[in-house]
Amino acid sequence: MESRCIGCRTCVEVCPEKAISFTEEGIKIERKLCTNCGICSEECPSTAMELLGTIWDLDNLVKEIEKDSIYFKKSSGGITASGGEPVVQADFVAAFFKRLKEMGIHTALDTCGFYTQKALDKILPYSDLVLYDLKEIDPVKHNNFTGNSNELILNNLIHIYDYMKKHDNPRDLWIRTPVIPGVTETEENISGIGTFIATHLKNGVAKWELCSFNNLCSDKYLRLGLDWAFKDSLLLTKDRMEELTDIAMNSGIDPDIVSWSGPVKFEKDDSDVESSKSKPRITKICSVAI
């Protein structure tokens, strides 16, 4: 936002809720007053004010996807419906995936698993792959950190596993576990999830990925003027991720399905990463062709 704002204060003038003010640090939005009416973003001449997200109807969305279909086909890639939580819009996602399947495009559902089985069943027939979040195996801890028990999530996961046995789709199921320092980052949790996979999802999981904690969203929280519980959390070390991966591999499952990904802590200090404001500019950014 900072880089595109020209300081014209159009937004301040047009906001019907008087939620926007112009301060020394730039534009400030009083989130409590904002009603998401979108007028500021309509009027902003430089598109610095933007409503995040776009409302799509099915036909136009499919048309947009179609433009890039050649790249999905050549890369054996496809479309992933992600979140938020896509199952919240189950009817739309189901209709969308159905159209993609008709076009021969691979579909993947990226979900946290917290919703009714009925909603899920609408989408499963048109999903080639399910990416399933399994954060914490202990229902009490799960409740502490997310506000809900994991019972429904585990039941839905078993349901998908059973569903896959009886149907052509989905063809693949991947489990993903976010490894959050001091929360899900425990040996008990990782081995517990492994045991659950070994017991209830035998031979049904193609990949289990431990995703190391990242702080990439801290800037987003900041921009939304929200506080984030993990803003002071540090990245995990590579050694720690490898330790947990070992535990996962020895939890009674096929060790080949386990992998880890995501950023880990630097072993060096940050002094290299300083502002380059005082340094000479790079002027040549494009190659020259004769």
Added chain:
Amino acid sequence: MQPNAAESFQPKLKEPKNLSPRIKWLRDYYFEGSERLWNNDYTAWTTGTPWDILFDEMTFYIVPELYTFMQTFRSSIYQAARPVKLDKDFWSWSLPERKAWFLKEVMVNYVPQEILPGDLIAGARFNVQTSMCWTEEEAKKRDGLIYGKKGARTKMKWFHDHGYGNSGATSGHVIPGYEKALKIGWKGMHAGLKARYNLLSAKEQEGPRGDQLRAMLTVSTMPGDLAEKYANLSTKLAAEETDFERKTELVHMAGNLKKVPWEPAKNFWEAVQSLWLTHMLVMSDENYPGPGVSFGRIDQYLLPYWEYSLSNGMDREFGKEILKCFWVHANTVYDAMINVGNNGITSGYGQLITLSGIGKDGKDMTNDLTYAILEVIDELSPILEPKPNVRLHRNSPEDLLDKVVDSISSSQGSPFLLNFDERSMAGMMREAKRAGCTDLINEDNVYDYAPVGCLENTMAGNDRSGTVDNNLNLLKAVELTLTGGRDMVEFIDPITGKKDKIRQDGPETGDAGKLKTWGEFWRVYEEHTRYIVKRCADTYEASESIRAEFCPTPYLSCLVKGCAEKAVDITRGGAELSFTTLEGVTFATTVDSLLAIKYLVYDRKECTMEEIIEALEDNWEGHDVLQAKAKFRAPKYGRDDDEADELARKVMDLWSDEAWKYRTKSTDRQFRPGMLSWNYWVGDGYIMAASADGRPKGQFLSNAICPSNGADINGPTANINSVGKALGGRAKDGNGDWGDYLNSLPNGASHTITLNPVLLRDLDHREKFKAFLKGYAENSGTSLQINMVSADMLKDAQTYPEDYRTLLIRITGYNAYFTGIGRELQDEIIAREVHSNY
């Protein structure tokens, strides 16, 4: 366990590898640059007359940076020139005969011959400036046509100063018929010329056709005579050599040189030797070091020799060793002005080689020599010449794509240009139809097209398409539409401070504010586009006609089919396929400006035409809000937005159709359209007035067919989809120019895309990049160049985010625009590249 996504990725500067002591020495020696005792700096040679001229300024009319130095070059080269003792009959001969004899005399009897230690190929000192061989009367007449108020230089300079672009009859930029020269030798070429000469009637022999063929006959013995000198040198060096292995090599070289290029080549070493001497003398003939004198499909026509030698016991590595020597020779073009420093080494001259590509019946032509050459490039890189262009197509083999992607990932995006066959061939087929030469370009031979210089598609051995001759700023027509046919800003000469009064240059179309509808505006824009194309063709005629009369190149003419057959020099339109290319510059800036005017004035009525004109006259100063709307709210080309791309297509159709309407009067060469912007989009940004897309005067214009900097915010696939649409896309009814592919630009269009090296950090990502290239072949343009960016650039992007809005980076599982993410993440990504481990 899979390699994890956060594993460190550090792009390292490419270093050469796997070099033998011989090649390592030659390469290191080359890079000593101006410290070298031996070099290939220009030597200058004169007839000794007081009116002699050596430097041909017209060949640099397309290089605005040189305008101020033209007189200096002319006099300093003349002063440095050494006299050549002329034949007693010299002045009684025709101009082409004088030039042919003079060049041969200089190259064979004046320029020294040397062979560097360990070198397997002979042939150097080809950078020469030779006399134009004019009589006093000719020199006076030519100067009269160049200088003065109506002279070619004044015309050309006016065209440039007023923001139209530049234009001039330029040397190089041709694929000579090397394949034939290797096959039949200069002996065969000489015999062919002799036969043609004998077929002329006595009267014809006395006329210009006789002059031309005699000139070509004279100069066709030059390669053989020069090779003999090198053969004698090799023999002498062999006698003095104490190292037995080297002695044997020198004896072998003497044997090669006694035979080729006069006789046909039989084995690979002979073929490469023959090719090098034949090629370097083209640069001598034109007094032009390198630019665009291209080799064509080298991995195809050298293949029989490669296979012959391999099957007769040549070690494959020794074959590569021969090629590496050839590579070092090609790089000595940069010595042309080495006495002013090493600066030449950092730029690109462009003796282009073409690799791979489609053959007959759509068959892929990748072969063992293709891979051997790719290995040579990989092992020698970083090195600039010869510049490789790899032809890709729908059925390019995975091995080739792997090799290309590996090389790109290990060398900051270079060393390759990528050409895409289907779209390129569609352009060549369009050319055949538009120019009425389907007998020369058709389904049965179009696959043998090859790019010259960079990406400019032509046929090989019979085609001069003047691919850099005309560079027209399409944006000028938008400016003239807004002003009613006059410059928007006054030109002030930066050196003299002299002002050019604003005049009615274009059609007088009146007040743009009175154009009530977008349709009316578009019609006036059409009229001005017609005017600027015509103006460009007229400007070109000045230098083209002077070159035709005064600057024959009989040696090059021997190597281009059509010249001997018609007995007409290549500079007079002798080539079978004789085009001059009009390169459209500032395409995206033009389209975006039109889109902005349509959006702001007609569709949304955000402002009046008068307001936009006032803002442009003020260079947007004091019009921040309107400028922001033009920049950010108006639609842009490059986003895969069908409506915007439709206008891009209309602009393309309009100007490219106009280009086809012109032929040169003096030489009957057909104009054809293309899009190459060399570096004009940078320099001319300081000349052209502010534009309606929000760009102030002084900011870069758009580059070739690329979307404007900062406009392609919908990712690389949207960018490349838009490019494909602008060229014509695919025919819905299946009847395209080639298959269902359409292409308005036979020359092709330069397309550069900037990617972060982390996109290629592991196998998984490389597979995705391969898919991107395959998608490019289906959906996009004729040619792609890839930039890989550095951490320094990322830091610069933090400081000046407005300049880097489209810089794409890989984060973990996804890509994002660097300037759109948070500071800590930016720092993290920079650190990723700076640190080797974490």
